[in-house]
Amino acid sequence: MAITRRHFVKHMTAAGSMALPMSQWIQSAHAARESGKAPKTRSMILLWMSGGPATIDIWDLKPGSKNGGEFKPIQTTGSGQICEHLPQLAKQMKHLNIIRSYSSREADHARGTYLNHTGFPPLPTxxxxxIGACVAKFNSPESLEIPGNVSLGAGGQGVSPGFLGMTYAPFRVNAGRPVPNTITPVSDVRHASRAELWNAIETGFVKQRRGGLPEDHSAIYGKAHKLMGSTLLDAFDISKEPENMQARYGDHQFGKSCLLARRLVENGVPFIEVGLGGWDMHNGIFEALAGAPMNGGPSRLKQVDDGFSALVEDLVQRGLWETTTIVWMGDFGRTPKINIDGGRDHWPRCWSVVLGGGGMKGGEVVGATDKDGVAIVDEPVEVSNLFASLYKSVGIEPTTELRSPNGRPLRLSGLFGDGQYIKQLF
Amino acid sequence: MTIGSRERLLSGYRLAIAVGLCVPALMLVFAAGPTAHGQSMKKPNKGAMAGKKGATGSGSMSALDRLRQLRKERERTERRSGTPKKTGDGQYSWATPDDVTYIDEALGEEWSYLGFPVSQQCTDGEFLRRASLDIIGRIPTLEESETFFRDKSAKRRENLVNRLLASEDFGKNMANIWTKLLIPSGPDFDDEETNREAFHAWLEREFNRNTPWDKVAYEMISARGEWQENPAVNFILAHKQGDRTADVTSYFTRNILSVQTQCTECHAHPWNEWKQHHFHGLNAFFIGTKEFEKEELDERGDTYTASITLEEIPYQELADGGTYFMLRNGMQVYTPPRYLDGRSINDLMLGEKAREPGSREDAGLTFSAELDLLLNPDMSVPDTGDPIYLREVLAKTVTSDDDPYFAQSMINRLWYQFFGHSFIKNVDDFDNGQDEPTMPDLLDRLAEDFKKNDYDVKRAIRWICSSDAYGLSTKQRGRDAEAAIGFFTFQLVKPMSPEQLYDSLMALTRYDRASRSMDPARERAMFINAIMRTFTSDQLATTTPAFEGSISQALMMMNSRLIHQATRATPGTFLHELVGNTEKKTDDKVEDLFMVALCRRPMGQERKALSVLQRNSRSEEEFLQDVMWALVNSNEFLLNH
Structure with missing residues (x-):
């Protein structure tokens, strides 16, 4: 509730320039309070491990197997063991679930990225x-002044709003840096002055009744202007957080992005993707996963341990866990067999995904791979099952159909998805 | 006649009528429809060709329809007598060498039948801007505007179109459009596997030379050779992934024939009679095609693909003359190369004419009969003694005059380029069993003329631009004008592509001439990339255009360093030239900026806003810079109208 009120106050301060939407917002807020439900955006944070993480070394260790690798498993507060290099996360595992029987069939980076972002394999037509565009489409509050789909340091390959259009395109920001192009290159006074001429041209053209496009253009510019003057821009400024909080998330880009993601969730943004690259470890994998800090910052696992664990802990403490879904995944898993260079190659056949929050149970382990990690032996989870679960957790019916431009109906839960979510998690 | 399509359109009005936009005449037309509707719906699968045999001369014509017919005939005789067309800027006429008045007649007939208010002719300035964006992909420069407005003759619009078609920028614009269609960038593409730049340059050259479209398409399908020496090979290289050629097949049918076959790779088409074997029969034409990569080392010692050569093994030398695919029931079956209408290599080489889409030998076959066909394929080929290259056979078939789709597809695409909407709902989806062309007779006749004139693209563009419909204003008349989309009663406002926006920004600012960058092409690519990140690629925009700008794009246009620099008076820029001109009055300089950006002078409220802005400005330079900023950020600049 406290969060909701803060959200509300922020809107109050920005009210001057937006009389109508403001009054609507107050009305809906009143209505919600009367019915006893606070309007709370159901949000999703995707922690995207670009390059394909070796989940066999992280979430589904195989001690004693020839494929087992160098790391030891440790106990967690949940029912599964995880890698010894994730001690902080081990304490949060009662909130998170590990799917150890995920299978995705695309072993190419671009195709795997596309599949695990959309639920569909790439098609030529x-x-x-x-998923970010879809969640933004269905879950963005009307009053939201910032885009509902925010991407923090995540690559663009294969991730687009597709046929939903640019309204739902990811708004790309780097944590710790100002939001691009929100500061006018001339003084405010001069900007206001030139904007008057702009307004005369813009509205003159709209009045000429030339269809919807001129109006759409004006609407986008209206939103952009609103964003430029919005106090919500403060949400992007993580230096506003107490120092100990910044330290808790870690002094690296991934941690900063996780902290920013939490601030955006508090402000009603329904989808945030946080990217962490460098997982394409074809050689020297154990050093790359957990070795000493290099110029790319601390090791991958250290960064994940800091940012991911802080995010879970923080969201739980702030009462946002029930309305926020977190999912950790990447392009695909990596081969159980360690190659000649001491690395692992691409492996979509059986790997792990971690998710939690959004009303899901916690501490569960779904499915299992065999003793060498080469095949699924229990509860196979398809791409469509994962997507159905993710959509369900943010309150979107997984069987919702979108219609593609060529008239083909597409279910959110994927190509062959019948909306079968993972029962064990709900 | 197109009764079926009209009914389809009119049925869309039910809602409009219900909410009180009721037009009595419409309801009458609507009430008279059901029989005709029923007739055309019985054979939905004939798609593009169905219109020819549609219901004509319906016996039960209402009094209102008869009145309309009279009026229509009167209008037609008026038109034949060669009345010059009128605009707000006076009269103009077209004297194209070809008689395409039937375009105006056919559309005029539809318009009076539908009873929809038709927009007026646009102003000459609007025509100038629109035709420039559509033909050369950018707004006109000040010099180009002045040339146009100096021409006071009745033929000024025709002269303009001829000038634009003769411009080198025509080929560039067409190559931009077609490269994006044929080799889009996206998750499917490994940029190392194709030479997009060489392909673009080749297309640009071919369009500027006005190489007949059938020859261009023939090259793209049949070409063999190295990617730089024979850039046509890059189309197939882009889509071929090892032995997998399914994407080549679906891209070529979709873009060259406007037929979507991709669903039939894995299952029968849900709405028409196309089966998996149609797809795989077509796909088998690529079985002999092989590519050879030449790798080299870069400075860092990493290998990269220096060149790829596309070759083909003659059919007679192939160990296996067909391809396997899996039916939905898991059964593995086999097919030799067969064209979409079922013709075998033998049929094609012996010159058998295209089969009517509805009369395919396998249409309506039972499963077992279909299986029989698949299990006993006709594998014979004529013994000519020469090597048979499958892609040459395919290319010849596709581009032959009797192909039902080839010419129509290009005409329909050109129409889409100039109107923002084609004769069919999705420009690349003929014969899908659902959508029929709005005006099949007109499309058919244009396609026939296109064939007769040796697939002359520039000529077809002249026909389109000379039509009444192309010159209509984008100002809509009547509340529900957009319901008549596909009948072209007004011009649609179209969004600019990133390339159009970049080239238009440069035509206005001339920043590219000021830039001290060593590599203008690279700078252009970087800029377009920046725009692309905030725009969507329009390769999939196949229906009505939508505004695809985003908040990020608006922020970039308003506040980015890029735009800020481009709108400053650095030496070499248009603004620098204006500021340095001491002869010209500031008002005239503002008019020049408006003229290039919007092809018109400032009016009403704008003049007031301009004088306020001028008063607030510290210098003429700052004032003109602000005007430039306001212009490039406006909807009127960013849209093609």
């Missing part, structure tokens, strides 16, 4: 909307 249609560009499917990524």
């Amino acid at each position: 249609v560009v499917h909307p990524a």
Whole structure:
């Protein structure tokens, strides 16, 4: 509730320039209070491990197997063991679930990225909307002044709003840096002055009744202007956080992005993707996963341990866990067999995904791979099952159909998805 | 006649009528429809060709329809007598060498039948801007505007179109459009596997030379050779992934024939009679095609693909003359190369004419009969003694005059380029069993003329631009004008592509001439990339255009360093030239900026806003810079109208 009120106050301060939407917002807020439900955006944070993480070394260790690798498993507060290099996360595992029987069938980076962002394999004739665009479409509060789909340091390959259009395109920001292009290159006074001429041209053209496009253009500019003057821009400024909080998330880009993601969730943004690259470890994998800090910052696992664990802990403490879904995954898993260079190659056949929050149970382990990690032996989870679960957790019916431009109905839960979510998690 | 399509359109009005936009005449037309509707719906699968045999001369014509017919005939005789067309800027006429008045007649007939208010002719300035964006992909420069407005003759619009078609920028614009269609960038593409730049340059050259479209398409399908020496090979290289050629097949049918076959790779088409074997029969034409990569080392010692050569093994030398695929029931079956209408290599080489889409030998076959066909394929080929290259056979078939789709597809695409909407709902989806062309007779006749004139693209563009419909204003008349989309009663406002926006920004600012960058092409690519990140690629925009700008794009246009620099008076820029001109009055300089950006002078409220802005400005330079900023950020600049 406290969060909701803060959200509300922020809107109050920005009210001057937006009389109508403001009054609507107050009305809906009143209505919600009367019915006893606070209007709370159901949000999703995707922690995207670009390059394909070796989940066999992280979430599904195989001690005693020839494929087992160098790391030891440790106990967690949940029912599964995880890698010894994730001690902080081990304490949060009662909130998170590990799917150890995920299978995704695409072993190419671009195709795997596309599949695990959209739920569909790439097709030549249609560009499917990524899950961020869909969640933004269905869950953005009307009053939201910032885009509902925010991407923090995540790559663009294969991730687009597809046929949903640019309204739902990811708004790309780097944590710790100002939001691009929100500061006018001339003084405010001069900007206001030139904007008057702009307004005369813009509205003159709209009045000429030339269809919807001129109006759409004006609407986008209206939103952009609103964003430029919005106090919500403060949400992007993580230096406003107490120092100990910044330290808790870690002094690296991934941690900063996780902290920013939490601030955005508090402000009603329904989808945030946080990217962490460098997982394509074809050689020297154990050093790369957990070795000493290099110029790319601390090791991958250290960064994940800091940012991911802080995010879970923080969201739980702030009472946002029930309305926020977190999912950790990447392009695909990596081969159980360690190659000649001491690395692992691409492996979509059986790997792990971690998710939690959004009303899901916690501490569960779904499915299992065999003793060498080469095949699924229990509870196989398809791409469509994962997507159905993710959509369900943010309150979107997984069987919802979108219609592609060529008239083909597409279910959110994927190509062959019948909306079968993972029962064990709900 | 197109009764079926009209009914389809009119049925869309039910809602409009219900909410009180009721037009009595419409309801009458609507009430008279059901029989005709029923007739055309019985054979939905004939798609593009169905219109020819549609219901004509319906016996039960209402009094209102008869009145309309009279009026229509009167209008037609008026038109034949060669009445010059009128605009707000006076009269103009077209004297194209070809008689395409039937375009105006056919559309005029539809318009009076539908009873929809038709927009007026646009102003000459609007025509100038629109035709420039559509033909050369950018707004006109000040010099180009002045040339146009100096021409006071009735033929000024025709002269303009001829000038634009003769411009080198025509080929560039067409190559931009077609490269994006044929080799889009996206998750499917490994940029190392194709030479997009060489392909673009080749297309640009071919369009500027006005190489007949059938020859261009023939090259793209049949070409063999190295990617730089024979850039046509890059189309197939882009889509071929090892032995997998399914994407080549679906891209070529979709873009060259406007037929979507991709669903039939894995299952029968849900709405028409196309089966998996149609797809795989077509796909088998690529079985002999092989590519050879030449790798080299870069400075860092990493290998990269220096060149790829596309070759083909003659059919007679192939160990296996067909391809396997899996039916939905898991059964593995086999097919030799067969064209979409079922013709075998033998049929094609012996010159058998295209089969009517509805009369395919396998249409309506039972499963077992279909299986029989698949299990006992006709594998014979004529013994000519020469090597048979499958892609040459395919290319010849596709581009032959009797192909039902080839010419129509290009005409329909050109129409889409100039109107923002084609004769069919999705420009690349003929014969899908659901959508029929709005005006099949007109499309058919244009396609026939296109064939007769040796697939002359520039000529077809002249026909389109000379039509009444192309010159209509984008100002809509009547509340529900957009319901008549596909009948072209007004011009649609179209969004600019990133390339159009970049080239238009440069035509206005001339920043590219000021830039001290060593590599203008690279700078252009970087800029377009920046725009692309905030725009969507329009390769999938196949229906009505939508505004695809985002908040990020608006922020970039308003506040980015890029735009800020481009709108400053650095030496070499248009603004620098204006500021340095001491002869010209500031008002005239503002008019020049408006003229290039919007092809018109400032009016009403704008003049007031301009004088306020001028008063607030510290210098003429700052004032003109602000005007430039306001212009490039406006909807009127960013849209093609």
